[in-house]
Amino acid sequence: MIRHPDILSGLALIVAGAVMTYLSWQIETAPQEVLTARFFPVLASIGLALCGLGLAIKGLLATRKSLPNFSDLRVIGLIVVFLLYFFTFTIVDFRLSTWALMLASMYLLGARSGKQLVITPIAVSLITFVIFRYGFEILLPQWI
Amino acid sequence: MDLISQEDILWALAQFTDPVVVLLLVVGVVAGLIFGAAPGVTVIAGLAVITPITFDMDFGKAMALLLGAYTAGYFAGSIPAILINTPGTPANAATSIEGYMLAKKGRADEAVSLAVICSFIGGIFSVLVLASLAPGLAKVALKFTSVEYFSLALLGLFAVAAVAGQSLLKGIAAAMIGIIASTVGIDAVTGTQRLTFGTIDLLGGVPLIPALLGLFSITELLTKAQDVYASETMLPPQKEFRLRQVLPIYLRNKWLLLKSAVIGTFIGILPSLGPNIAAWVSFGEAARTAKPGDAYGEGEEKGVIAAETANNAVTGGGMVPLLTVGIPGDPVTAVLIGALIIQGIDPGPFFIRDDGNKFIFIIIAMGLANILMLALGLSARGLLRCVVRIPNHTLIPVVAVLSAAGGFAVNGTPFEVMAIMVIGLFGFILLRFEFPMAPIVLGLVLGPLLEENLRNGLTANDMDFTVFVTRPISGGIIAVTVILVAFLALRGPMRHKKA
Numbered sequence: 192m193i194r195h196p197d198i199l200s201g202l203a204l205i206v207a208g209a210v211m212t213y214l215s216w217q218i219e220t221a222p223q224e225v226l227t228a229r230f231f232p233v234l235a236s237i238g239l240a241l242c243g244l245g246l247a248i249k250g251l252l253a254t255r256k257s258l259p260n261f262s263d264l265r266v267i268g269l270i271v272v273f274l275l276y277f278f279t280f281t282i283v284d285f286r287l288s289t290w291a292l293m294l295a296s297m298y299l300l301g302a303r304s305g306k307q308l309v310i311t312p313i314a315v316s317l318i319t320f321v322i323f324r325y326g327f328e329i330l331l332p333q334w335i
Numbered sequence: 336m337d338l339i340s341q342e343d344i345l346w347a348l349a350q351f352t353d354p355v356v357v358l359l360l361v362v363g364v365v366a367g368l369i370f371g372a373a374p375g376v377t378v379i380a381g382l383a384v385i386t387p388i389t390f391d392m393d394f395g396k397a398m399a400l401l402l403g404a405y406t407a408g409y410f411a412g413s414i415p416a417i418l419i420n421t422p423g424t425p426a427n428a429a430t431s432i433e434g435y436m437l438a439k440k441g442r443a444d445e446a447v448s449l450a451v452i453c454s455f456i457g458g459i460f461s462v463l464v465l466a467s468l469a470p471g472l473a474k475v476a477l478k479f480t481s482v483e484y485f486s487l488a489l490l491g492l493f494a495v496a497a498v499a500g501q502s503l504l505k506g507i508a509a510a511m512i513g514i515i516a517s518t519v520g521i522d523a524v525t526g527t528q529r530l531t532f533g534t535i536d537l538l539g540g541v542p543l544i545p546a547l548l549g550l551f552s553i554t555e556l557l558t559k560a561q562d563v564y565a566s567e568t569m570l571p572p573q574k575e576f577r578l579r580q581v582l583p584i585y586l587r588n589k590w591l592l593l594k595s596a597v598i599g600t601f602i603g604i605l606p607s608l609g610p611n612i613a614a615w616v617s618f619g620e621a622a623r624t625a626k627p628g629d630a631y632g633e634g635e636e637k638g639v640i641a642a643e644t645a646n647n648a649v650t651g652g653g654m655v656p657l658l659t660v661g662i663p664g665d666p667v668t669a670v671l672i673g674a675l676i677i678q679g680i681d682p683g684p685f686f687i688r689d690d691g692n693k694f695i696f697i698i699i700a701m702g703l704a705n706i707l708m709l710a711l712g713l714s715a716r717g718l719l720r721c722v723v724r725i726p727n728h729t730l731i732p733v734v735a736v737l738s739a740a741g742g743f744a745v746n747g748t749p750f751e752v753m754a755i756m757v758i759g760l761f762g763f764i765l766l767r768f769e770f771p772m773a774p775i776v777l778g779l780v781l782g783p784l785l786e787e788n789l790r791n792g793l794t795a796n797d798m799d800f801t802v803f804v805t806r807p808i809s810g811g812i813i814a815v816t817v818i819l820v821a822f823l824a825l826r827g828p829m830r831h832k833k834a
Contacts, residue, residue: 196768196769197502199768200505200768200770204508208511211515211530214530215518215529215530218522218527218528218529218530219527219528220525220527221525224525225794225798226524226790226793226794226798227525228522228524228525228527228529229529230790231514231518231785231786231789231790232515232518232529232530235511235514235515235518235782236511236515238507238511238514239508239511239512239515242504242505242507242508242511243508245504246502246504246505246508249502249504259767259768261764261767263561265560265561266557266560266561269556269557269560269731270557270760273553273735273756273759274756274760276735276739277739277752277753277755277756278749278752278753278756280739280743280749280752280753281743281748281749281752282749285740289736292732292735292736293732293733293736296728296731296732296735297728297729297732300560300727300728300731300732301728302726302728302729307729311729315729315732315733315736316736319736319737319740323740323744327388327391327744328391329388329391329740329743329744330747331740331743332743
């Protein structure tokens with residue numbers, strides 16, 4: 192059992208730093224280059240790994256602290272809804288997807304008034320569409 | 336040699352004859368007021384949402400919109416600070432101490448009125464300092480070489496990394512993440528692909544706007560969703576405050592006002608400190624010099640005056656390093672630098688020399704934004720209280736929609752929209768482990784500047800690394816950076832010992 196979050200984040204940074212150093216080392220270079228394209232990313236990756244090492248040591252020396260909680264169902268639900276919305280943004284009509292996002296998110300976040308759940312999603316999707324389409328002249332995804 | 340000509344001033348003034356520019360300034364101020372007043376949604380998130388909209392706008396329109404929001408956002412954060420004891424932005428935390436106590440005594444209207452007028456005074460003072468100081472500093476900065484620029488960028492980055500979060504190591508690690516992300520794409524010197532993994536979308540690098548939206552907007556929304564049921568506080572019936580009552584209060588506190596404006600502007604100029612530190616320092620100074628009869632902790636108007644004057648005075652001060660050396664001093668100006676780059680402008684020592692007209696435009700726009708903030712803040716302060724009452728279950732998805740639409744506006748491709756969510760989730764996980772977001776963005780913005788100047792500095796000096804400490808200005812800046820980092824590294828253990 193990890194006794195402090197800094198140990199976990201420190202180890203993650205060491206791994207990330209090592210992987211990034213390896214990947215940066217694979218960047219192509221030409222023999223005549225003095226300062227190659229890999230120079231700076233390698234430097235930053237080593238810096239990241241060193242920060243991780245420092246953090247892990249700090250965590251080992253610190254008093255016990257619990258890991259952050261990622262099991263809040265409301266937040267997990269919201270992440271799923273957001274992922275669906277952002278990843279299908281360009282293929283679904285903006286008005287429809289925004290209406291669905293608003294409805295699902297509002298319900299997840301505790302809105303229970305029927306009137307609110309009917310009016311707000313429709314109003315937000317239409318108003319945002321009109322502002323972006325006609326105010327800022329940005330073409331949002333639309334089927335019709 | 337004068338960097339600003341009469342033509343520059345006339346050009347800048349002429350821009351404001353376009354009603355669309357004025358309208359966008361008003362829209363920007365209103366947007367800033369709304370984003371600032373909505374508790375938990377910060378000015379940075381507001382600017383990140385607005386920036387993509389400015390893609391197709393010309394310089395004047397884009398800057399009017401952004402500077403309006405930038406100027407008004409900090410004041411508006413005082414409204415929830417006063418009414419529900421929840422600062423709209425971290426810069427308003429000091430305001431909530433005395434402001435909320437005033438509200439509990441039925442004097443919320445007085446506190447909000449004082450906040451808007453003080454914000455206006457602080458803002459105008461800092462704009463005047465920006466106008467008078469920046470051209471001189473830019474002249475000095477013109478003499479800098481790559482060596483000095485590298486050291487300055489390093490100071491800017493480490494200063495933010497050091498004060499952004501609870502841990503210095505986490506701040507520096509966050510900055511390293513940003514720097515590594517900034518190296519993705521085609522190397523500007525050799526033309527080599529770096530860390531793109533064969534993805535065409537990454538050839539141009541990690542996109543800045545989606546990164547800003549992800550790190551500042553999505554992370555904030557997910558964090559806010561955790562305390563969605565935060566209880567509202569009931570206040571007693573409130574007294575109406577008449578504006579003619581303001582003058583005697585200001586005459587009584589004229590020195591405090593001036594002192595707070597100077598503190599805010601000076602702290603704004605320094606890298607990394609920003610409006611929340613300005614507000615706390617100013618508040619602390621006001622409390623330190625309290626007179627008998629002052630009721631600090633029980634609703635003292637001087638606390639509101641000090642905090643609100645200082646946090647808005649940062650707006651002009653923070654623009655000084657941005658427009659003279661091209662280094663953003665805090666995350667908000669990092670967003671603004673992104674907006675300037677989008678406009679094809681390279682902020683730095685050449686900005687005022689080559690685009691003096693645009694510099695003057697920025698000064699006038701910020702001055703006008705302050706006036707509009709005062710007018711709208713005073714006339715619509717009742718309406719702004721309604722923003723505070725927008726329920727989280729509506730606010731969170733609305734900001735998500737604006738973020739997605741804003742991200743889509745960048746290029747109209749799915750990549751940017753998906754990147755917002757991926758970066759946002761990554762940021763949320765980091766945030767849960769108490770990594771600050773600001774150094775990541777600063778690393779992303781300053782990474783190319785650091786790399787370019789490091790490579791140029793070394794190449795021009797036969798790969799001699801000591802040049803960064805042997806040249807006097809660069810050596811001085813590096814010394815300040817080392818002292819700052821060492822001080823902050825030692826401060827942590829000392830705090831633990833005291834506790």
